[in-house]
Amino acid sequence: MTRLITAAALAALITAPAAAEELAVVGSWSGLPLHKQYEAPFWTEALPAATNGALTAQLTTHDQMGLGLGDVYRLLGDGVYDVAMTVADYAVADAPELEGLDVPLVATTADEARAMVDAARPMVEDIFRDRFNSKVLAIAPYPPQVVFCNADIGGLDDLAGKKIRGSGRMTTKFLEALGAEGVNVAFSEVPGALQRGVVDCAVTGAGSGYSAGWWEVSTHLLPIPLGGWDPVVTAINLDRWNSLDAATQTALQTAIKEKFEDPAWASAQDALTNDIACLTGNGACAAGEARSMTLVEATDADTAKAREILETEVLPAWAERAGADWAKRWNDTVGAAVGVSIAAQ
Template sequence: MKCTLTALAITTAMVTPALAEDLSVVGSWSGLPLHKQYEAPFWTETLPEASGGNINVALTTHDQMNLGVGDVYRLLGDGVYDVGMTVADYAVADAPELEGLDVPLLALTADEARAMVDAARPMVEDIYNARFNSHVLAIAPYPPQVVFCNADIAGLDDLAGLKVRASGRMTAKFLEALGAEGVNVSFSEVPGALQKGVVDCAVTGAGSGYSAGWWEVSTHLLPIPLGGWDSVVTAINLDKWNSLDADTQTLIADEVKAKFEEPAWQTAQDALVNDIACLTGNGECPSGDARGMTLVEVSEADFEKARDVLVNEVLPDWAERAGTDWATRWNDSVGAAVGVSIATN
């Protein structure tokens, strides 16, 4: 009888489905292509299906929850929800070393940006683990952060004296080094700020600006990546991650990489070309009606000046704030990948 009961228990364990995992997920900006095309389908369809129904996801976004963007990872670390994702630059007040993930002008193509992110990833994983009690699942790009202006500009020099909304702290430092005034305005408030003259220009992804209607309140587009690629980090609360069994961890990691992170990177470069066409009418717009912004050609002199400011002013300033240990680690990883080194004492 004892043997029979033992055999029955073993058989029952084999046929009983794995316990379901419920994940509460907070996505990035709900109205932008990264969320609509990749985040939402992945979390609500792809992952639950891949798990055979064993992973159930409740998805919202930080703007739908009216969260301050700087609170997304703080609350994630506190376990308010299980998975959170937003622009890494939003978290630099808590982790200045994180600015080294998305440096302006070091990557002009999606392949270069991916190489920079891959080099930075071990550093980023350590930052999220220590600062936000979380485990990094993915780092995906918004398209390059370009400049929208409600002002007549012909090149980089014309930004001097203008009020410009930056997309991150390092970008703000960069703009100030160019003689512009960096202004802190949230993404959702930019159209009103441009219209009222609170800012003359604003930095964001070309596709984000198209989707959010920035073309209605700006006239000129300068397609130089002054704001980097605005990397969006997807992370899971570390306590939640450690509570998952090894098979579930592997499933989530593999699915995130193959079905979310990789596709987002694959479309990043074409997205920039298409978005510029949509904003300016220079080319075919696959996303809707083409608009009539003036495309400002970026000269080689613009790139040389911008690179000089970055290497000699912006990066040393960041190294001083982040600390020598992080600057050295950046030199050995990201810097080595892009051929730039920060002088450290």
């Protein structure tokens, strides 16, 4: 297990000066806005202030530690650290039912996405308790997962035949149903893959792509949310959680909702508009220098076709992987919230 962690990062976690309620925290991608704007300020500043010093945190990130993405929650459950946060889709090999948290195309606004996440949250809490020995503290969004292409495209149909990196398993299944070839490429490796032609297109959040420089190796941007919102789950090891007294548990839950989760959601909708402006030059870019990618607007026909593929192929295939009980539970919660139902198999 420890071979997955750099020696220096592991030593920093386990040899830090003891503190009664200091949490060893592993954040998500260090270079992306969610971590820089919300995660890091919360754990290092807002949490100690909100709890009058009752809780502090020692923070690193999974990429700084060299963790395999599929190992983040496994190691959390084993108690290697106290708190971890990363994209839920990274854990679906261990928990295929978790795919139901982030379904492509059913939420086109931040309000709709949060309603979907709120409906799914009891399911997610059960999954994390049973699969990863942990308790969910927060679920925050990356921006909608859109399509970057280093190829001339004019709409959804032009993705057929392309090699495309998906942002999660359900997204990859959708792309394959569309006639594309799904390619598994790590986020950090995408720019090189686009440049070398290993992939023609790749899916990620518009802001993430801007921050990571995908505009340098992409020409066209299709802002249809083929990859959903890539929710990032923050969870605490269940044994560590149970070791906290009730007052400290309440303080942590209140602080993380008010100082991290709610602000991250509040900024999510405007973030997409601003990120598209930064990538294409269509509007002012508050984050820095605007780039000049070609904006490919999705048509009503694109949206209708994508939704049909989702409902007739992608969701039924997920129901087979997750099982009938999870499909029914999804229908009764998330499906009811977004107006989609998986037909009984």
